[in-house]
Amino acid sequence: MRPARTIAEQLERASWIRRMFEEGARLKAERGAENVFDFTLGNPDCDPPPGVLEALRAAAGENRAGVHGYMPNGGFPEVRAAVARHLAATTGLPFDPEDVFMTVGSSGAINVLLKSILDPGDEVIVLMPCFSEYPFYVQNHAGRMVAVETDERFLPVVGRIAAAITPRTRAIILNSPNNPTGRVYPAPLLTELEALLARLGQPIAVISDEPYKPLVFDGVRQPETAAIVTNCAIANSWSKVFAIAGERIGYLALSPRMEGRESLRGACTFNNRILGFINAPALWQRVAARCLGVGPELEGYRRKRDLLCGALTRMGYDAPKPEGTFYLFPRSPIPDDVAFVRLLAREGVLGVPGRGFGRSGYFRLSLTVPMSVVERSLPGFERAIGRCRQ
Ligand SMILES: Cc1ncc(COP(=O)(O)O)c(C=O)c1O
Secondary structure, eight states: OOOOHHHHHHHHHTHHHHHHHHHHHHHHHHHOGGGOEEOOOOOOOSOOOHHHHHHHHHHHHOOOTTTTSOOOTTOOHHHHHHHHHHHHHHHSSOOOGGGEEEESHHHHHHHHHHHHHOOTTOEEEEEESOOTTHHHHHHHTTOEEEEEEOOTTSOOOHHHHHHHOOTTEEEEEEESSOTTTOOOOOHHHHHHHHHHHHHHOOOOEEEEEOTTTTOBOTTOOOOOHHHHOTTEEEEEESTTTTTOGGGOOEEEEEOTTSTTHHHHHHHHHHHHIIIIIOSSOHHHHHHHHHTTTOOOOHHHHHHHHHHHHHHHHHHTOOOOOOSBSSEEOOBOSSSOHHHHHHHHHHTTEEOEEGGGGTOTTBEEEEOOSOHHHHHHHHHHHHHHHHHHHO
16 A cells, blocks of 8 residues: 555655654764754753643542543533633633634644635645644645745745735734744734735634744743734644643634634534544643643743854854744755755754755754753854855
């Protein structure tokens, strides 16, 4: 049996992170794991915050009837109510628990929503560079991705979005703080986008993918997209902020201002089921509901960001400090980002070429490694840029 042609093609396109991962495994076997500095995966290395571990112990000790069984496909009613209350407090909007769906991560949330709104050939605008899985999520539901380039500072350009909208446009995916660039989209930009959508009057869902929302530095704050954009659906998860990416817990929340949200409710509930998730993990729903006020461990990431950006800049890299997330997206010292990432790997440092995110000429580094790895990786970065100058 061979894989379907579509999947074979997708595998080929999706292979950058996987290739670097395999390259890393090969280098580690050859040189010893302690001599390879792997910045490829956005998989937090720190422990979950103590409050989350306490909540996990409390939830695991709960012995009520039904806590381990199926529940309504959208999640435990009391958990959905807690998330709705939390969203009401942060956005100032009266989120309805019926419009909150507990999902298998933010990726589950985006897939549930796209499946709920796309007919074959419907279009989804994605701002480039982007999280490398978005194109596949759109294709999962027979949609057509329309890529719109951000500007040279990786901020969306509303005029370019306007030019890309057609009668088939059903959604725009926004991701701020952004993977891979670390940019936070400022409120005036979201206001400008809202004005465009209001002018067009066409029902276009703005999917605000927010798994890095509290991971922001230097007093920067991620604006509440739902408070600014009317037709907003929030996709969120605790994978990154609580360092629990393997536990698979997140949610989808439709704004109380979203047009037609009542008719979408049934579709989202049904799709959470038939995409094969059935429901989000029961134990982690109950943990998440207890931890809505818990924040991430920011200081460690900030220190690693400052050390690496400072050192790279001194070496001659163009490596601006990200405002949020735990990613750096420096410019490749040579135009061919794949060639540069290979050169870097020969020096024992692993990153992902920008073209894996739809923007050549850059590379992504994830700070989800111990500080000692950042420190010991620096000579490798220095040798790599030195070779580019030879
Ligand atoms: C922008 C963005 N969205 C969604 C996801 C999916 O995360 P999860 O499904 O674990 O919430 C990721 C993971 O890297 C991401 O970077």
